[in-house]
Each structure stands twice: as C-alpha cells, then as structure tokens.
Amino acid sequence: MTDDDNRETTRRAVLTAAATTAAGSAGCLSVSTPADIAATTEIEGNVGYFVGSPWLADHRDSVVALDARPRRLFREERVYGARHVPLDEISAQADTAAGLIPDTDAIAETFAGLGVGHDDDVIVYGDSVGSRVTRTVFALQALGHRGEIQVLNGGFEAWTGRVGTGGKRSVSAAEYEPQRRSELWVTREWLADRVGTFNESGPGLVDVRVPEAYLGATGSDALDPAHDRHGHLPGATGVHWLGNVAGRRIDEPGGLFELYTGDAGLDPERTVVVYGDENVNPTQTWVTLRAIGFDDVRLYDGGFEEWANVADDRGRYPVETKTNAVVETEGGTGGTDGGDFSCTG
Amino acid sequence: MSNGRDEVTVDQPIVAVCCDDAATLALYDLGSGDNLGTVPIGSHPVHATLVDGRVFVATMGERSVSVVDPDGTVSRVETGVLGPSHFAYAAGHLFVPCTAGDVVAVIDPDTRELVTRVSVGAEPHDVVAHKERVYVGSRSEGVVSVIDASACEHRADIDVGANARVQGVEVHPATGRGFAVDQRSARVVSFSLDADPGVLGEATVGSDPYDLFVRDDHIYVPGRGAGTVHRLDTALNPEMVNEAFTTPMQVVPHDHREWVVDRGTDSLASVDGAETTLPVPGFKGLSTDEGILLSHYDERLVSFVDPNTGVVWSEPTPANPFGLLVI
Numbered sequence: 001m002t003d004d005d006n007r008e009t010t011r012r013a014v015l016t017a018a019a020t021t022a023a024g025s026a027g028c029l030s031v032s033t034p035a036d037i038a039a040t041t042e043i044e045g046n047v048g049y050f051v052g053s054p055w056l057a058d059h060r061d062s063v064v065a066l067d068a069r070p071r072r073l074f075r076e077e078r079v080y081g082a083r084h085v086p087l088d089e090i091s092a093q094a095d096t097a098a099g100l101i102p103d104t105d106a107i108a109e110t111f112a113g114l115g116v117g118h119d120d121d122v123i124v125y126g127d128s129v130g131s132r133v134t135r136t137v138f139a140l141q142a143l144g145h146r147g148e149i150q151v152l153n154g155g156f157e158a159w160t161g162r163v164g165t166g167g168k169r170s171v172s173a174a175e176y177e178p179q180r181r182s183e184l185w186v187t188r189e190w191l192a193d194r195v196g197t198f199n200e201s202g203p204g205l206v207d208v209r210v211p212e213a214y215l216g217a218t219g220s221d222a223l224d225p226a227h228d229r230h231g232h233l234p235g236a237t238g239v240h241w242l243g244n245v246a247g248r249r250i251d252e253p254g255g256l257f258e259l260y261t262g263d264a265g266l267d268p269e270r271t272v273v274v275y276g277d278e279n280v281n282p283t284q285t286w287v288t289l290r291a292i293g294f295d296d297v298r299l300y301d302g303g304f305e306e307w308a309n310v311a312d313d314r315g316r317y318p319v320e321t322k323t324n325a326v327v328e329t330e331g332g333t334g335g336t337d338g339g340d341f342s343c344t345g
Numbered sequence: 346m347s348n349g350r351d352e353v354t355v356d357q358p359i360v361a362v363c364c365d366d367a368a369t370l371a372l373y374d375l376g377s378g379d380n381l382g383t384v385p386i387g388s389h390p391v392h393a394t395l396v397d398g399r400v401f402v403a404t405m406g407e408r409s410v411s412v413v414d415p416d417g418t419v420s421r422v423e424t425g426v427l428g429p430s431h432f433a434y435a436a437g438h439l440f441v442p443c444t445a446g447d448v449v450a451v452i453d454p455d456t457r458e459l460v461t462r463v464s465v466g467a468e469p470h471d472v473v474a475h476k477e478r479v480y481v482g483s484r485s486e487g488v489v490s491v492i493d494a495s496a497c498e499h500r501a502d503i504d505v506g507a508n509a510r511v512q513g514v515e516v517h518p519a520t521g522r523g524f525a526v527d528q529r530s531a532r533v534v535s536f537s538l539d540a541d542p543g544v545l546g547e548a549t550v551g552s553d554p555y556d557l558f559v560r561d562d563h564i565y566v567p568g569r570g571a572g573t574v575h576r577l578d579t580a581l582n583p584e585m586v587n588e589a590f591t592t593p594m595q596v597v598p599h600d601h602r603e604w605v606v607d608r609g610t611d612s613l614a615s616v617d618g619a620e621t622t623l624p625v626p627g628f629k630g631l632s633t634d635e636g637i638l639l640s641h642y643d644e645r646l647v648s649f650v651d652p653n654t655g656v657v658w659s660e661p662t663p664a665n666p667f668g669l670l671v672i
Binding site: 195196200216218229230231234235313314315316318319320321322323342343 | 391392405408409423424425426427428430443444445446447448449461462463464467468470485499667
C-alpha cells in the first residue's frame with residue numbers, strides 16, 4: 001500500500017455521516033444534505049452526455065474517469081482512480097491552408113498516454129460542467145472515440161463516492177488510433193466561403209463570448225488586446241456560454257432548448273457552428289446543443305482570435321460590430337458602445 | 346450623376362424616396378407630387394443612387410443592396426456584411442460602405458454581382474470618389490481609408506485623430522484636398538489627395554456635425570447640436586458662422602445659394618439669410634433644376650420646394666422618409 005493509498009478515503013462514507021448528523025434538523029432549517037445535492041444532478045428526459053452522481057456510483061467500475069480540473073485540484077482530491085486531462089494538450093491545433101484545426105494526432109497521443117483506449121467508456125468531470133470538461137468531450141469526439149462519453153452533472157462536488165488524492169498514479173499507455181471526424185469542426189476558409197449566409201440561408205452561427213466582446217464595445221475589459229480587430233463574424237448571434245450553466249450543473253434542458261431555438265432562432269435540424277475567442281469555451285455550447293438534440297453542431301477551432309488577426313485580404317474575413325442579435329443570458333452588456341447603429345448619427 | 350448626392354439632371358422626373366421603416370421605395374411625380382406607388386425592397390433603406398437606369402438602394406438593415414430595374418423588378422446584391430449606407434461610383438464599380446462592419450463592398454452595376462470586399466477602418470459610413478480613388482470615413486477608428494478603385498484594394502489609412510468619429514467626407518479636386526467631419530470632437534479635417542495622403546489641417550465647427558458640403562472654394566459644415574453652419578475656405582480658415590439655425594442637418598445648393606435643411610424649424614433658410622416657409626421641418630434635401638426636394642423624416646412627408654416661391658407640393662409617405670433620388 002502506498003502513501004497515496006493511505007490518504008485515500010471513502011468520501012461517500014464521510015458525507016453520509018455528515019448527512020445523518022444534519023438530517024435531524026434538515027427539515028426545519030432547510031439544509032441541503034450531500035445526498036440531496038447528489039440527487040439534484042440527475043438528468044431526466046432525452047438529454048445527451050450528462051449523468052448524475054448516482055449514475056456514476058452505479059457505473060464507477062466500468063468507466064474511465066477523466067478529471068478536467070486544474071492539476072492542483074486533482075492532486076488535492078479526485079474521484080478515486082481518475083486520470084488528469086491536461087487542457088493545453090487536448091486543445092492542440094494544427095495549422096493548415098484552410099486555417100487552424102484540432103491536432104488529432106497530438107490529442108490522441110495525450111489520451112493514449114492517459115491509458116484511455118478507443119473503446120473505453122469514459123466519464124468526464126470538473127469543478128462544474130464548464131468548458132474544461134466540454135473541451136475534453138469534444139477532443140474525444142473529434143478522435144472518433146467509440147466508447148460512451150458522459151459528463152458528471154454537478155461536477156466533483158456532487159461525487160459522494162470514494163476519492164483519491166496525491167500525485168497521479170502510473171497507468172499503462174493505451175493504443176489510440178484516431179479516426180478523425182472532421183465533420184465536427186469548421187475552418188476559417190469554410191466560414192469565409194459562407195459570409196453573408198449565417199443564420200439566414202446558411203448555417204447557424206453562435207458567438208459564445210460575453211456581449212462586450214461580441215459587440216467590440218470600445219473600452220471594455222472584455223476586448224482581447226492581442227486581437228487586431230474586435231466584434232464578431234457577420235451574422236453571428238451572441239449567446240454567452242455561461243448561460244448554459246446553473247451553478248455546477250447544466251441548466252434546465254427545456255429552458256436551454258427554448259433559449260436556442262426560440263430566442264436565438266436556431267434550427268436543431270440544420271448545421272450550427274459555435275465559436276469563441278479560442279477553442280475551449282465554445283465547446284460548452286457545442287456539447288450543450290448536442291445534448292439537447294441539435295443534429296449537426298460544429299466548432300470553429302481557430303476562433304475569433306484567428307479570424308480577427310488574419311494577415312491578408314481582410315475583406316474576405318470581415319468583422320461586424322453592430323447588430324441586434326445578442327441573446328441575453330448571464331452576461332451583461334457593458335463598455336461604451338451599444339449594438340445599435342443608424343444613418344442619422 | 347454625381348454619387349447620387351446633391352445635384353441630379355433629370356430626364357424622367359420621378360422622385361424615389363427611401364422609406365426607412367416601411368422597407369419600401371415610394372415613387373412620386375416630380376411635377377405634380379402624385380403618388381405613383383411603392384416598390385418593396387430590403388430593410389431600412391437610407392440612400393439610393395442611379396446607374397444606367399437602375400436604382401441601387403442601400404438597405405442598412407440587410408447584408409445586401411437592393412436593385413430596382415426600370416420595369417420595377419427588384420433584385421439583391423449580397424454584400425455579406427450588415428449596414429450598406431452610401432454609394433460612390435468609380436472605375437466602373439459601385440463602392441458601398443457596410444457600416445455595421447469593417448469593409449466596403451464593391452459591386453459591378455452591370456452584372457449586379459459582388460466583385461469583392463475591401464477591408465477599411467471599422468464602421469465605415471460616408472464615401473466619396475475622386476479619380477481612381479475612393480475615400481471612406483470610419484466611425485470608430487479615426488481614419489479615412491483610401492481605396493484604389495481600379496484594383497479594388499486598400500491603399501492607405503489617413504489618421505484624422507484617435508478618437509475621431511468620421512461622418513461626412515468630401516473632396517475639392519481643384520486644390521487636391523479632401524475633408525472629413527469628426528462628429529465626436531466637432532472638427533473638420535483636411536487631407537491631401539496625393540498618392541501619399543496625409544492630414545493638412547483642421548478647424549473647429551459647431552457641435553455634433555454630421556455632414557459637410559463643398560462648393561466653389563468654400564466648405565460648409567452644419568453643427569446639429571450648436572445650431573450653426575460654419576463656412577470655411579479650402580485651407581480651413583473660418584469665413585463666417587451663421588447661428589440662426591436650430592438643428593441644421595444638411596446644406597443643399599440651388600441656383601446661387603446654399604440652403605440649410607433644418608430638422609428643428611418649419612422653414613428652409615439659406616446661409617446668406619433668405620428664407621421660405623415649410624409645412625414641417627426638413628430632414629434631407631436634394632437639389633433639382635426646378636427646386637429642392639425635402640424628406641420630412643419625423644412627420645412622414647415629402648415636399649418639393651421652390652425656394653423663391655415656396656412649397657410646390659407636399660405628400661405623405663408610407664414611413665419615415667430618408668434619402669431622395671430623382672429618376
């Protein structure tokens with residue numbers, strides 16, 4: 001038995017004890033017990049990817065747990081037996097003539113190093129259900145992963161089972177031969193060929209950044225100084241990705257479906273592209289849309305950073321700063337410029 | 346035609362009025378004011394121009410320009426970027442700033458196809474052509490972008506001030522100078538039209554300036570907030586300031602006078618003091634051989650005025666009238 005093993009404990013047992021202690025007064029004090037929290041992570045209905053803590057408890061022995069949190073948190077405490085996913089490695093990009101795309105060879109090598117095989121069923125968890133988790137999901141899907149891919153709704157906080165701690169345990173590397181699924185992402189040139197059609201005759205397009213970045217609001221802290229230009233791709237609808245998340249859980253699926261099909265006007269049966277500044281945050285919307293039934297969701301992996309800084313022929317890659325297509329979620333508008341414009345000044 | 350802006354020689358005197366909120370072009374007989382009907386076009390039409398008998402309409406709420414053929418057929422030319430606002434014609438092409446973006450769309454008026462998009466300063470608005478060059482003012486980046494009209498390529502950005510919000514742009518070919526109105530700082534800036542353009546000078550004008558007008562050797566700049574019209578020489582030395590206006594929008598030439606369209610007053614007054622009464626305040630004006638056409642945006646009217654004798658006719662419009670064109 002190693003020192004790490006000695007530090008491992010049964011978190012479920014500790015939490016159960018705490019729940020028992022609190023249970024006597026829970027009713028009158030409205031205290032939520034760990035069991036209550038775990039129960040709230042369960043997802044009902046036809047929603048993909050997301051499962052609750054009880055599901056994981058029942059399937060822990062048959063799935064590989066992938067911890068998408070920062071390494072520091074992984075070392076402190078984790079689902080017992082989980083393997084840490086390095087975000088930078090699974091966000092690797094390859095530069096092509098058409099623009100930046102996921103570097104599937106490099107990403108496959110990372111998962112192979114984690115001992116994840118092509119057919120393994122996996123569950124990914126993080127602090128919540130944010131973009132570190134969803135980037136991991138996207139990365140696996142991009143490789144053509146054949147096993148089931150699930151996300152722990154509620155994040156690590158919801159886990160009531162056995163936990164591990166300390167440095168990573170050695171695992172045997174697996175073979176991972178990627179079967180690249182290029183239909184899950186789009187390139188800069190794919191988008192440039194369709195400028196003027198988004199959310200009209202062409203594909204849906206969602207900008208997942210905060211409204212200030214979407215609008216290129218002058219003076220806003222949300223503007224990345226490394227970008228030559230600010231604003232959004234022509235015709236994109238702005239829906240801040242944080243609106244998908246309620247605390248540590250995915251927001252109520254029915255409400256999300258109404259948000260995207262009603263307020264944002266997207267058609268779940270048509271192609272929808274999502275993008276952000278980079279290739280991590282937009283994967284939250286990528287996963288959410290797929291989870292609530294959108295058939296064909298694609299990620300612009302190069303993101304606005306690539307689009308805004310393209311060196312030549314910027315007329316082919318235009319940026320808009322004005323629109324009325326911001327769907328309000330958790331984000332608020334700011335900066336000094338609104339989205340309205342006119343010819344009267 | 347001169348950019349479809351201020352002076353038009355008419356063969357068939359039909360007035361086309363861009364009706365902003367109704368997404369239509371309303372047509373009137375210039376002589377009688379008889380309503381000849383409407384043509385449904387794209388969202389938020391603001392300005393129109395005429396090329397070889399076809400009317401091109403900047404539909405600011407679209408990512409396209411509407412085209413009306415002489416037989417009334419309407420088609421669209423996709424710009425790909427929101428907010429087509431104005432037109433300039435040069436080297437056989439129409440140049441259309443897309444105000445909600447950072448490009449000028451280049452359209453072949455014969456084929457009615459998008460030729461290309463040229464990257465310019467963000468939120469381009471007014472545009473003017475001179476010889477083989479097109480000058481476009483940016484509302485958010487403080488530049489006037491210069492485009493080679495034949496090559497359809499961006500050539501330079503003239504820096505007119507980091508915080509400048511460039512609205513009107515004009516040229517004075519005789520002196521080789523261009524002029525840009527900076528709405529934010531209430532300035533007019535002159536720049537060289539040379540191959541290596543640069544800023545030559547600047548002058549303060551009345552607050553909230555939006556448009557400017559160049560005639561002979563004078564520059565006229567209405568200050569909407571100040572209620573003034575500044576007249577300057579081409580070196581931007583002040584010549585006079587007329588403070589008699591309320592919300593002067595535009596200076597329109599007719600005969601030998603410069604008439605001021607004032608959104609705050611029921612009259613049309615000239616810079617040198619002549620005046621004629623209007624039914625309601627004006628918004629945009631267009632000079633013709635016989636008089637001045639006026640759109641009354643706030644009251645949904647269009648009028649034809651002989652500045653010497655008064656209103657010839659005045660008719661309601663389907664929605665807020667904006668730019669005017671005589672076909």
